[in-house]
Amino acid sequence: MNVLELRSITKTYPGVTALDGVSVSFASGEVHAIVGENGAGKSTLIKVISGAERPDSGEIAIDGGSHKAMTPLLALEKGIAVVYQELIQFDALTVADNLFLGASDRGGLHAVDDRGNRKRAVEILREFNCAISPDALMRELSVANRQLVEIAKAVLKKARILIMDEPTAAITVEEQKCLFANIRRLKAEGVTILYISHRLEELFEICDRVTVMRDGKYVATKGIGEIDKGVLIRLMVGRELTNQYPAKEPAGDEVMLEVAHLSGNGVEDISFTLRRGEILGFAGLVGAGRTELMHLVFGAAHRTGGTVRIRGKELAHRSPSDALKAGIGLIPEDRKWQGCFVDKPVAWNITVSNLPKISRGLVVDRKKEAALAAKYRDAMQIRTPSLDQLVVNLSGGNQQKVVVAKMLAVEPDILIFDEPTRGIDVGTRYDIYTIMVDLAKQGKSILMVSSDMEELLGMSERIVVLHEGKQTGTLERAEFSQELVMALASGADDAAGCGCASDGTAEAGEGTKD
Amino acid sequence: MKKTNWTVWVSNLSLPILLIASVVTFALLNDKFLTQINLTNILVQNMHITVLSTAVLILMIIGGIDLSIGFQISVVAVLIARTIKEGILPIWAAIVLGILVCMVLALFNGAMSRILKSHTMIVSLGTMAVFQGLSFLLSQSKTYGGLPKEYQYIAQYRIGGWLPTSAVITLVLVLVVGWFLKRTYLGRHLYAVGDNPEAARLAGLNVWRIKYLAYLIAGALVGVTAVLLSSRTGSADSGMGPDLTFTGITACVLAGVALKGGEGTLWKVVVAVFVLGVLANGMQLVGLGTYPQYIAKGAIMLGSLYLSNRSQKAA
Ligand SMILES: Nc1ncnc2c1ncn2[C@@H]1O[C@H](COP(=O)(O)OP(=O)(O)OP(=O)(O)O)[C@@H](O)[C@H]1O
Ligand SMILES: [Mg+2]
Numbered sequence: 001m002n003v004l005e006l007r008s009i010t011k012t013y014p015g016v017t018a019l020d021g022v023s024v025s026f027a028s029g030e031v032h033a034i035v036g037e038n039g040a041g042k043s044t045l046i047k048v049i050s051g052a053e054r055p056d057s058g059e060i061a062i063d064g065g066s067h068k069a070m071t072p073l074l075a076l077e078k079g080i081a082v083v084y085q086e087l088i089q090f091d092a093l094t095v096a097d098n099l100f101l102g103a104s105d106r107g108g109l110h111a112v113d114d115r116g117n118r119k120r121a122v123e124i125l126r127e128f129n130c131a132i133s134p135d136a137l138m139r140e141l142s143v144a145n146r147q148l149v150e151i152a153k154a155v156l157k158k159a160r161i162l163i164m165d166e167p168t169a170a171i172t173v174e175e176q177k178c179l180f181a182n183i184r185r186l187k188a189e190g191v192t193i194l195y196i197s198h199r200l201e202e203l204f205e206i207c208d209r210v211t212v213m214r215d216g217k218y219v220a221t222k223g224i225g226e227i228d229k230g231v232l233i234r235l236m237v238g239r240e241l242t243n244q245y246p247a248k249e250p251a252g253d254e255v256m257l258e259v260a261h262l263s264g265n266g267v268e269d270i271s272f273t274l275r276r277g278e279i280l281g282f283a284g285l286v287g288a289g290r291t292e293l294m295h296l297v298f299g300a301a302h303r304t305g306g307t308v309r310i311r312g313k314e315l316a317h318r319s320p321s322d323a324l325k326a327g328i329g330l331i332p333e334d335r336k337w338q339g340c341f342v343d344k345p346v347a348w349n350i351t352v353s354n355l356p357k358i359s360r361g362l363v364v365d366r367k368k369e370a371a372l373a374a375k376y377r378d379a380m381q382i383r384t385p386s387l388d389q390l391v392v393n394l395s396g397g398n399q400q401k402v403v404v405a406k407m408l409a410v411e412p413d414i415l416i417f418d419e420p421t422r423g424i425d426v427g428t429r430y431d432i433y434t435i436m437v438d439l440a441k442q443g444k445s446i447l448m449v450s451s452d453m454e455e456l457l458g459m460s461e462r463i464v465v466l467h468e469g470k471q472t473g474t475l476e477r478a479e480f481s482q483e484l485v486m487a488l489a490s491g492a493d494d495a496a497g498c499g500c501a502s503d504g505t506a507e508a509g510e511g512t513k514d
Numbered sequence: 515m516k517k518t519n520w521t522v523w524v525s526n527l528s529l530p531i532l533l534i535a536s537v538v539t540f541a542l543l544n545d546k547f548l549t550q551i552n553l554t555n556i557l558v559q560n561m562h563i564t565v566l567s568t569a570v571l572i573l574m575i576i577g578g579i580d581l582s583i584g585f586q587i588s589v590v591a592v593l594i595a596r597t598i599k600e601g602i603l604p605i606w607a608a609i610v611l612g613i614l615v616c617m618v619l620a621l622f623n624g625a626m627s628r629i630l631k632s633h634t635m636i637v638s639l640g641t642m643a644v645f646q647g648l649s650f651l652l653s654q655s656k657t658y659g660g661l662p663k664e665y666q667y668i669a670q671y672r673i674g675g676w677l678p679t680s681a682v683i684t685l686v687l688v689l690v691v692g693w694f695l696k697r698t699y700l701g702r703h704l705y706a707v708g709d710n711p712e713a714a715r716l717a718g719l720n721v722w723r724i725k726y727l728a729y730l731i732a733g734a735l736v737g738v739t740a741v742l743l744s745s746r747t748g749s750a751d752s753g754m755g756p757d758l759t760f761t762g763i764t765a766c767v768l769a770g771v772a773l774k775g776g777e778g779t780l781w782k783v784v785v786a787v788f789v790l791g792v793l794a795n796g797m798q799l800v801g802l803g804t805y806p807q808y809i810a811k812g813a814i815m816l817g818s819l820y821l822s823n824r825s826q827k828a829a
């Protein structure tokens with residue numbers, strides 16, 4: 001039985017047709033995935049269902065009634081709840097407060113029942129089987145836990161249709177297990193779940209049916225048993241993608257970056273070397289200090305000990321601008337706060353790190369600016385109606401591409417990619433990998449932090465594993481295995497016994513070889 | 515499509531329309547309003563405010579608000595007047611000294627907000643009191659009137675018998691600042707730093723160097739404001755600045771400059787100054803005194819906040 005049905009929904013933005021006559025229906029109690037490339041219209045579809053956006057035409061059937069458009073209020077009445085791609089929460093309030101904001105059963109004015117709320121919060125969080133304290137402040141939680149709070153909130157509102165926009169983009173394997181367990185539990189209770197993701201493997205684990213979208217159009221809906229990943233990708237991108245990871249030439253011998261006993265910003269005594277043309281991966285659970293380490297190398301955080309050498313030259317850089325001058329560039333993980341200027345145009349964003357180079361004297365050369373922006377728009381295949389479009393109006397994945405483009409435009413020798421493919425579709429993922437491999441071929445060196453195990457194993461030549469701010473191992477390609485990385489990342493003691501070199505030993509070998 | 519065009523249209527043209535509407539209204543209400551003398555008056559009375567609002571705009575672009583600029587004006591005006599009157603320095607040197615001092619005061623504000631890690635507005639509440647004391651110490655609560663003719667000519671000389679020098683100076687400054695903000699990469703950096711300081715830092719911009727540059731430029735403009743004002747009135751005292759702070763900020767808010775930083779368009783600020791100027795002048799002519807003018811100014815500011823909120827939501 002269908003709980004929700006969209007009929008010929010069309011939604012246009014200036015210069016973009018985000019949804020083009022899309023018809024799709026969702027059955028009661030199913031987990032229904034929606035997949036498609038960046039900008040395919042997935043988030044827009046959700047906004048139409050939740051009443052955040054009004055479609056230009058078409059109709060939405062729910063509970064036997066038919067509507068021209070949803071409104072947020074109507075969606076609430078019908079039990080539709082959304083966990084958005086960009087979470088909207090009250091950072092300075094506690095988990096309990098966030099859970100009950102806007103979820104009051106009683107109308108009118110009444111005092112906030114703190115005690116009762118807290119008790120119910122404890123109960124509901126226990127159901128979710130995750131260690132979140134109702135008294136914790138929202139901003140102290142990891143992305144995964146924030147999502148769980150958001151889902152718990154939906155359950156409190158008695159949601160019958162729960163929509164999740166890329167819930168696994170920013171969480172670790174462990175956290176994903178917890179999330180999936182909760183999804184299954186809700187499904188058993190009869191909740192319909194719409195699920196957007198770019199991680200195709202996981203769909204086979206959790207979903208019943210998949211709907212594919214391309215360029216704002218509905219392509220197909222398939223039972224998950226009828227298809228495999230190859231078919232899915234073909235439906236999404238309209239072509240065959242055979243290789244998941246492009247072939248990479250082996251790295252050179254010249255040491256580009258040498259980090260020794262680096263400490264500060266929550267990490268301790270980290271040592272590694274990076275050779276010319278090498279891709280060095282960094283694994284670890286969320287909170288292991290990978291991003292913190294990268295900020296330290298980049299000079300964006302205060303260093304308490306250790307050295308960073310570029311081509312053998314000691315770098316005492318104290319700021320990102322020094323690091324950039326010395327040839328290190330960082331592509332930050334959090335695009336909204338660290339990566340881009342959302343209410344500025346695409347071209348503005350791509351060129352902002354590069355302005356003196358495209359200026360004549362003080363004056364920005366408009367032609368050079370447009371050319372530079374166009375070059376990297378094409379290289380990254382950023383989907384935007386024009387370079388003057390504000391970044392906030394791009395789809396999530398395309399915003400991420402803008403962040404990458406901005407740093408590529410500076411052309412540093414050493415590039416730090418912090419979660420480079422978060423929220424990026426399979427096709428473009430391959431493009432980003434190709435770009436990384438090409439960069440390496442040109443003699444650039446890359447540090448890559450990633451929570452996507454396959455990507456780490458597929459792209460890196462060596463992997464440094466961190467656990468709670470300390471280096472628990474450095475693996476050579478021959479030693480790569482998912483189990484080993486996981487063991488080191490979770491700080492398991494027996495990891496050292498399983499044939500891998502832990503701590504500094506691999507490091508020392510590396511150092512003497514060079 | 516239509517909706518967006520409409521919003522852009524409204525946000526771009528609402529100010530000019532408001533200006534024209536108030537001119538037409540006062541022209542209908544009073545036949546002295548549209549005379550050459552009165553229009554020149556409006557122009558002359560608003561030149562220093564235009565320059566000052568330009569400074570406020572620059573500070574707001576980098577995400578700050580400076581409440582102490584009024585007393586910076588007082589300090590500098592009194593300093594210049596006293597050095598000239600007491601014959602310590604020749605006029606040109608006194609002016610250069612005054613503008614330099616103002617740049618130092620502005621820089622002091624910036625440095626304090628960096629050291630104290632506080633918002634500039636709060637910091638400037640403190641420095642405002644410091645500058646206030648400083649200006650009264652300098653002036654000994656006296657008014658330095660009867661400044662030399664040469665000094666008064668800076669603002670009051672009429673080129674070709676009609677064009678006030680103050681207007682020429684202001685026009686040049688506005689054009690230069692407009693060019694700086696829109697065309698140069700330093701201007702672009704100001705917007706970047708105000709829009710998202712963390713992203714700017716990680717993009718390799720030297721955030722504080724850029725902010726200090728903004729403070730220096732704003733300081734120089736505030737210094738020029740002090741010169742234009744004291745030259746026009748031919749006198750200087752410690753009470754001449756404070757009222758201007760709010761006029762400058764009101765003009766920027768009216769022009770839709772975002773308090774969070776990273777946004778703001780110079781031409782709109784200039785038009786906003788004239789909206790407020792025409793309003794003050796017109797209400798005076800119609801016989802409404804100072805206090806109704808305050809109310810009108812406040813109402814306009816609140817109204818423009820409402821409008822800018824609405825257009826943001828619609829966009
Ligand atoms: N507010 C807006 N104004 C203008 N264009 C928009 C707006 N929101 C979305 N779009 C455009 O609509 C298209 C679909 O965007 P949508 O966010 O639905 O993509 P998506 O499938 O969720 O992509 P992603 O996987 O990257 O998140 C994109 O081309 C996007 O640029
Ligand atoms: Mg999306």
